[in-house]
Each structure stands twice: as structure tokens, then as C-alpha cells.
Amino acid sequence: MQLILASTSPYRKSLLEKFRIPFSCHAPHTDESQLEGETADMLVSRLARAKAESVANMLTEPGLVIGSDQVASLDGEIIGKPLNHNVxxxxxxxxxxxxxxxxxxxxxxxxxxxxxxxxxxxxxxQFRQLSAEQIEAYLQKEQPYQCAGSFMSEGLGICLFERLSGRDPNSLVGLPLIALTEMLQQAGIDPLCIGD
Structure with missing residues (x-):
């Protein structure tokens, strides 16, 4: 069964390539607007499924479709992609x-x-205390305007942090590979035993 990543993100694509399993990428057609009263976990859950279903509906042959969505939250408020320098x-x-x-x-x-x-x-x-000069220098160098939270942890963004805490650092880039391994194994695909 074909494997499809419902994303055109080069970062998610690069992460999935670690599995050395053939896959294709397709852009989902999904409205990513937050619904009224929707919490961060509700939003990413709904959008991950919507992206996967959107691409699945385009397929002419059976496939396993990976959908993923990410947001950041500060004091319970959702922080999305900044899209521009000022934000x-x-x-x-x-x-x-x-x-x-x-x-x-x-x-x-x-x-x-x-x-x-x-x-x-x-x-x-956990972010370090950042000066206005540090923030400006970082944004000029990396321009992470398409990244939730305004940084790329796989690049210079790592210098912004004091501490990281979680099960899978790939989650920060947008595709939790530990959880995906478990899902693929449950679907009968073991990344360790296929590919190459």
C-alpha cells in the first residue's frame, strides 16, 4: 500500500525520509482556521485528520496517508505561524x-x-531571556515566518532555548516520528524491516 505525506513542508518531508520508505507528498486542501472555542489540542487533532482525509479522497489507489498539524501555546493562547517579521x-x-x-x-x-x-x-x-537585539539578529538570519512560534529548532533557533522537554524532538519540527513508527507498525509497516 502506498504511503503519502499530506504536506508540502520540506521539513516534514525531510523527517519522513529518515524512515527510508518510499512515499509521495501531496498538498491537502484544508481550511486551517481555528474554530470558536477550539483548544490547541482540539485544533491540531481536527486538522491532522482533515489533511489526511483530504489527500485520501484524491487517491485512485489505496494508501496510508499521514496528516500532521502543529501549533504553539503560551498561557493557553494559540500561537500560529507569524507569516511576517513584525508578528x-x-x-x-x-x-x-x-x-x-x-x-x-x-x-x-x-x-x-x-x-x-x-x-x-x-x-x-523553555525560552532564554532574549534581548531585542538577539531577537532581531535571529530573525534576520533564519526568517522562520512559516514556523509556529517563530523559530526553527533544527537550525539557529536552538540558541533561543534554555531547555527542551518531551518524548520526541521531531515533534518540534512538525512530524512526531516515534508516534508515527507505532502507527505504521500497527498498520503492518515496520520501518526497520523495509526500505533501502
Missing amino acids: AVEQLRRASGRLVRFYTGLCLFNSESKTCQLQIETFDV
Whole structure:
């Protein structure tokens, strides 16, 4: 059964390539707007499934579709992708010296049986006290405007943190590989025994 990543994110693609399993990438058609009263965990759960189902509905042959979505939360308020410099400055200014929790929803959808496995991974990031100069220098160097929380932990963004805490650091990049391994094994695919 074909494996499809319901994402065009180069970061998620790069993570999935670690498994050395053939897969394709397809862009989901999903409205990612937050619904009224929706919490961070509810949002990422709904969107991960919606992305996977969106791509599954486009398939002409059976497949396992991976959907993932991520948001950050500070004091219970959802922090999304900044999309521009000014919002990124404000996000990092607010996060300075504080704990930000990341929620990543993961869905593995079987297009043949219409069943899904769904899980939410959390990951905590304790930010250093950041000066305005440090924030500006970081944003100029890395421009993480498409990343929830305004940083890329796989790059220079690691310098923004005092401490990271969670089950899977890949969650911060947007695709929890430990949880995905478990889901794939449950679906009959063991990354250790196939590929290459």
C-alpha cells in the first residue's frame, strides 16, 4: 500500500525520509482556521485528520496517508505561524524567558478501510531571556515566518532555548516520528524491516 505525506513542508518531508520508505507528498486542501472555542489540542487533532482525509479522497489507489498539524501555546493562547517579521518579533518577545507548549496532531488514515489512528504529542520549550537585539539578529538570519512560534529548532533557533522537554524532538519540527513508527507498525509497516 502506498504511503503519502499530506504536506508540502520540506521539513516534514525531510523527517519522513529518515524512515527510508518510499512515499509521495501531496498538498491537502484544508481550511486551517481555528474554530470558536477550539483548544490547541482540539485544533491540531481536527486538522491532522482533515489533511489526511483530504489527500485520501484524491487517491485512485489505496494508501496510508499521514496528516500532521502543529501549533504553539503560551498561557493557553494559540500561537500560529507569524507569516511576517513584525508578528515574529512579537511572538519571540512574548516567549522570552517563558515556557511555550507545542501541540502536534498526527493522523495515519487508511484510504481503503476509512479508518484512522490519531494522536497528539506535546513538547515544551523553555525560552532564554532574549534581548531585542538577539531577537532581531535571529530573525534576520533564519526568517522562520512559516514556523509556529517563530523559530526553527533544527537550525539557529536552538540558541533561543534554555531547555527542551518531551518524548520526541521531531515533534518540534512538525512530524512526531516515534508516534508515527507505532502507527505504521500497527498498520503492518515496520520501518526497520523495509526500505533501502
